[in-house]
Amino acid sequence: MRFVIIGGDAAGMSAASRAKRNNPELEVIVLEQGHDVSYSACNIPYNIAAPEREIDDLVVRSADAFRQKQEIDLRTGHRVDAIIPEEKTISGIAQDNSSFRLSYDHLLIATGASPIRPQIDGIDLPGVFVVKNLEDGRGIKEFLKTRQVRQCVIIGMGYIALEMAEALSERAIAIDMIKPRKGLLPWLDENLAHQVRTHLDEQGVGLHDGHTLEKIVQQGEQLQVISSDMHLDCDMVIVAIGVSPNAELARQAGLQLSVSDSISVDHQLRTSVPEIFAAGDCADSYHLVTDEKTWIPLALRANRAGWAVADTVCGHPVRLAGIAGTAVFKTFAMQVARSGLTQDEATKAGFEPVSVQIQAKSRAGIYPGAQPIYVAMVGDKATGLLLGAQAVGTDQVAHRINAVAVALQAKMSVMEFTQADLAYAPPFGPTWDPFLIAANQLLKKLV
Amino acid sequence: MRFVIIGGDAAGMSAASRAKRNNPELEVIVLEQGHDVSYSACNIPYNIAAPEREIDDLVVRSADAFRQKQEIDLRTGHRVDAIIPEEKTISGIAQDNSSFRLSYDHLLIATGASPIRPQIDGIDLPGVFVVKNLEDGRGIKEFLKTRQVRQCVIIGMGYIALEMAEALSERAIAIDMIKPRKGLLPWLDENLAHQVRTHLDEQGVGLHDGHTLEKIVQQGEQLQVISSDMHLDCDMVIVAIGVSPNAELARQAGLQLSVSDSISVDHQLRTSVPEIFAAGDCADSYHLVTDEKTWIPLALRANRAGWAVADTVCGHPVRLAGIAGTAVFKTFAMQVARSGLTQDEATKAGFEPVSVQIQAKSRAGIYPGAQPIYVAMVGDKATGLLLGAQAVGTDQVAHRINAVAVALQAKMSVMEFTQADLAYAPPFGPTWDPFLIAANQLLKKLV
Numbered sequence: 001m002r003f004v005i006i007g008g009d010a011a012g013m014s015a016a017s018r019a020k021r022n023n024p025e026l027e028v029i030v031l032e033q034g035h036d037v038s039y040s041a042c043n044i045p046y047n048i049a050a051p052e053r054e055i056d057d058l059v060v061r062s063a064d065a066f067r068q069k070q071e072i073d074l075r076t077g078h079r080v081d082a083i084i085p086e087e088k089t090i091s092g093i094a095q096d097n098s099s100f101r102l103s104y105d106h107l108l109i110a111t112g113a114s115p116i117r118p119q120i121d122g123i124d125l126p127g128v129f130v131v132k133n134l135e136d137g138r139g140i141k142e143f144l145k146t147r148q149v150r151q152c153v154i155i156g157m158g159y160i161a162l163e164m165a166e167a168l169s170e171r172a173i174a175i176d177m178i179k180p181r182k183g184l185l186p187w188l189d190e191n192l193a194h195q196v197r198t199h200l201d202e203q204g205v206g207l208h209d210g211h212t213l214e215k216i217v218q219q220g221e222q223l224q225v226i227s228s229d230m231h232l233d234c235d236m237v238i239v240a241i242g243v244s245p246n247a248e249l250a251r252q253a254g255l256q257l258s259v260s261d262s263i264s265v266d267h268q269l270r271t272s273v274p275e276i277f278a279a280g281d282c283a284d285s286y287h288l289v290t291d292e293k294t295w296i297p298l299a300l301r302a303n304r305a306g307w308a309v310a311d312t313v314c315g316h317p318v319r320l321a322g323i324a325g326t327a328v329f330k331t332f333a334m335q336v337a338r339s340g341l342t343q344d345e346a347t348k349a350g351f352e353p354v355s356v357q358i359q360a361k362s363r364a365g366i367y368p369g370a371q372p373i374y375v376a377m378v379g380d381k382a383t384g385l386l387l388g389a390q391a392v393g394t395d396q397v398a399h400r401i402n403a404v405a406v407a408l409q410a411k412m413s414v415m416e417f418t419q420a421d422l423a424y425a426p427p428f429g430p431t432w433d434p435f436l437i438a439a440n441q442l443l444k445k446l447v
Numbered sequence: 448m449r450f451v452i453i454g455g456d457a458a459g460m461s462a463a464s465r466a467k468r469n470n471p472e473l474e475v476i477v478l479e480q481g482h483d484v485s486y487s488a489c490n491i492p493y494n495i496a497a498p499e500r501e502i503d504d505l506v507v508r509s510a511d512a513f514r515q516k517q518e519i520d521l522r523t524g525h526r527v528d529a530i531i532p533e534e535k536t537i538s539g540i541a542q543d544n545s546s547f548r549l550s551y552d553h554l555l556i557a558t559g560a561s562p563i564r565p566q567i568d569g570i571d572l573p574g575v576f577v578v579k580n581l582e583d584g585r586g587i588k589e590f591l592k593t594r595q596v597r598q599c600v601i602i603g604m605g606y607i608a609l610e611m612a613e614a615l616s617e618r619a620i621a622i623d624m625i626k627p628r629k630g631l632l633p634w635l636d637e638n639l640a641h642q643v644r645t646h647l648d649e650q651g652v653g654l655h656d657g658h659t660l661e662k663i664v665q666q667g668e669q670l671q672v673i674s675s676d677m678h679l680d681c682d683m684v685i686v687a688i689g690v691s692p693n694a695e696l697a698r699q700a701g702l703q704l705s706v707s708d709s710i711s712v713d714h715q716l717r718t719s720v721p722e723i724f725a726a727g728d729c730a731d732s733y734h735l736v737t738d739e740k741t742w743i744p745l746a747l748r749a750n751r752a753g754w755a756v757a758d759t760v761c762g763h764p765v766r767l768a769g770i771a772g773t774a775v776f777k778t779f780a781m782q783v784a785r786s787g788l789t790q791d792e793a794t795k796a797g798f799e800p801v802s803v804q805i806q807a808k809s810r811a812g813i814y815p816g817a818q819p820i821y822v823a824m825v826g827d828k829a830t831g832l833l834l835g836a837q838a839v840g841t842d843q844v845a846h847r848i849n850a851v852a853v854a855l856q857a858k859m860s861v862m863e864f865t866q867a868d869l870a871y872a873p874p875f876g877p878t879w880d881p882f883l884i885a886a887n888q889l890l891k892k893l894v
Contacts, residue, residue, distance in 0.1 A: 010878075040811065040813065040873070042811070042871075042872065042873050042878075043811055043813055043814065043873045046811075046813075046814055046815075046873055046874075047813075050815075057813055058813065288868070298871065299871055299878045300868070300869065300871045300878050300879065301868070303878055303879065304866070320866060321863070321866040321868075323868045324868035325868070326868045326869060326870050327870065327872075328870035328871070328872045328875055329872050330872060330874045330875075335875075337870055339868070339870070364487065364489070364490055364493075366487065366490055366493075366494075366504055366505065367490065367493055368493075368497075396845075396846060398843075398846075398870055398872070398874075398875040399843060399845075399846035399847050399849070399850075399870065399875065399876075400846050400849065401870050402846070402847065402849060402850035402867070402869045402870055402880070403846075403849035403850060403852070403853045405850070405867060405868050405869055405870065406850045406853040406854050406857070406859075406864075406867050406869075407853050407857070408868075409857075409859075409863070409866070409867055409868065410853070410854070410856075410857030410859065412853075412856075412857065416768070416856070417853075419751070419767060419768040419856070420849070420852060420853050420856055421735070421747070421748070421770045421771035421772070421773045421786070421852050421855075421856065422747065422773060422849045422852055422853075423773050423774065423775035423784055423786070423845055423846065423848050423849055423852065424489075424745065424746055424747045424775065425489065425774075425775045425776050425777060425845070426487070426489050426490045426493055427493075427777045427845075428775055428777075428782075428845040428846065429846075431457075431489075431746045431747050431750055432747065432750065433849070
């Protein structure tokens with residue numbers, strides 16, 4: 001039996017490794033168009049922050065290790081051009097430019113996502129980078145090594161943009177950030193977003209939201225990012241305005257697409273053609289709170305989905321629960337965490353959302369190092385269900401969100417969540433965890 | 448209507464405040480035998496660590512504030528000697544040594560717990576302290592201020608003992624710890640307990656487990672702690688071998704007692720006499736995993752139970768879920784967290800426990816500052832249910848346990864927990880959270 005995987009990144013290599021561990025007799029072929037497999041893309045910003053580290057430190061396992069230790073038929077430099085479902089065949093161009101055709105019993109599409117590049121003049125100038133794969137990371141590190149970069153403009157203000165702001169600041173580069181829409185982190189509660197903005201202001205980051213980008217121009221060694229009403233001089237530009245799923249192959253093969261043109265899959269990660277699976281950033285998922293399709297490309301889901309496909313292919317069918325939409329990042333000292341729905345998302349999903357915002361302390365108030373922590377929480381007036389929560393702060397924010405993530409998975413009511421037996425000791429929080437304080441307040445609004 | 452509360456600590460004052468907020472017309476009388484109310488007992492070790500801080504910094508709200516701002520009839524220095532349920536009356540001795548009788552419509556027993564003192568010679572010598580209330584804290588701080596304390600022996604190795612070891616070490620005091628039974632933190636998985644022991648060794652703490660205490664003797668300014676086979680010289684002794692519930696009043700009144708002679712209460716915190724409630728460290732609770740009675744005296748439960756009683760008394764009956772047995776503490780840099788059952792507890796409770804121990808990293812492996820984190824997890828072979836977990840490590844351990852606490856509350860299976868959508872970003876963990884790594888391993892043993 002032959003299991004073919006298109007894409008050698010998180011979902012693809014997780015699936016390949018697990019399939020071989022499950023069943024060493026299975027023929028597993030991975031077709032990767034690039035040359036890097038199994039690297040930690042999420043760590044690129046932190047690697048860029050440190051001149052002494054090599055970008056290849058991010059490689060978790062080498063292509064050769066997959067080939068020799070796991071006997072995976074990993075073919076790098078192989079680009080797949082077409083899937084022919086009715087023939088259970090794919091075709092493409094091999095590394096030596098010859099064309100190939102390959103039949104499969106099971107196929108996994110794990111083509112990931114690509115950074116969105118705005119269609120403006122100058123986007124391809126030297127010194128303009130996206131941050132997605134190792135090649136991008138290499139390019140940025142090489143540029144920083146060979147050029148005197150004092151100022152960088154980051155286009156976009158999402159989490160990768162904000163992680164890059166921190167990373168480049170650590171290299172003493174002044175940062176300006178620009179985006180067309182007004183407002184930082186629009187999915188965050190306004191009060192929480194304000195805390196993040198204040199923190200970035202204090203770090204000297206220039207935040208220019210509400211400026212439509214027109215072009216990037218070169219002026220000698222320098223670049224200039226030009227919007228309708230301002231221009232920003234810099235030595236380097238980072239474009240980080242989001243990603244879009246690599247679903248073109250699936251679309252051409254007639255597979256059903258979904259939210260944001262991601263590939264539609266069921267709880268077993270099967271596409272509209274049952275023997276073709278999709279997993280990772282190219283595929284959609286069910287949201288645990290809405291039970292609707294959503295597209296939230298994150299690493300844990302990609303790994304988990306890769307494993308699930310491998311198990312199913314090997315005869316141990318796995319049904320994946322949905323995702324809670326849990327996400328966390330850090331920019332400078334500020335930690336930002338979320339799970340579930342925001343008030344707006346809840347309204348759109350047909351709930352009757354009620355929300356609260358509270359401020360508490362990260363440790364017992366009188367314990368040294370206690371910092372403010374801000375929590376927003378959303379519940380449903382009609383059912384009493386917990387719908388989501390967000391938090392920001394500079395101390396011990398990130399993992400607290402996991403209590404909410406599990407509560408959402410269990411479809412707990414706000415009332416039930418107020419009774420959660422969360423950990424307490426003075427170094428780690430007030431007696432009532434900030435999320436419990438928020439839940440207690442929210443409960444009052446729900447009854 | 449009169450609501451009488453015996454005890455002005457966490458549960459008692461939470462109940463009093465909330466009852467008054469719920470219903471300002473309610474007559475609320477609190478009888479407290481001491482003079483301090485509403486202080487943070489859990490913070491005493493950290494306060495002792497810092498000579499510049501006053502023990503009164505731990506007072507959350509003064510007695511006068513309760514009296515004047517909340518119109519609570521708070522009577523300090525009032526000792527209750529008897530409860531006469533059939534007459535709905537209590538009697539006792541007032542601050543001026545006069546006796547008093549008082550009728551009630553609802554009574555809350557919130558008498559807390561008292562430190563256990565071993566019955567040995569010398570336990571009452573000057574320089575021998577327990578760590579429970581503000582008076583104890585004052586005594587220790589005064590002793591440290593007026594005496595040259597270079598060495599301290601701590602009797603006991605539980606979490607308060609270990610917090611005190613850290614606190615006194617910060618004041619450059621050398622620490623020896625002694626207890627009769629072999630083994631540090633017997634409720635922890637052996638591999639995890641070993642990590643804690645190694646950390647304490649590295650801090651220079653002398654750990655003498657397996658030594659039966661015989662007496663404490665005074666030798667000039669010095670004390671000597673003498674066991675069957677060793678003696679330890681010191682300037683001060685801390686006794687921290689645990690607490691026992693203050694249930695004597697309840698016992699004499701004929702109320703039903705429970706585990707460890709705590710006061711038996713139902714999900715509404717009612718004792719065996721319906722109009723008498725008990726809450727806080729004197730009362731028992733249901734364990735969420737076993738559905739059996741348990742006695743785990745901790746601050747969050749005390750506060751929550753006080754609130755619940757107040758709501759019920761005010762006509763908004765609250766039914767409290769059980770507790771998951773979540774606890775966390777820190778000793779030096781080592782964080783220790785648990786929730787649910789250990790393997791032994793699970794066996795005793797009639798489960799068919801299977802467990803795993805794993806080692807992972809606190810952050811992405813290549814992210815600066817990543818430290819080992821050790822997780823033990825227990826599941827039930829018969830049902831697949833998650834039964835409990837524990838973790839130790841020096842970085843970002845504490846709040847991770849909350850995901851398990853909520854999963855236990857939701858009675859999740861290990862399989863369900865493996866699908867939890869936990870937060871991931873490189874500064875905060877590997878892609879698979881250490882608890883997910885443990886759950887994935889445990890699942891293999893369960894299927």
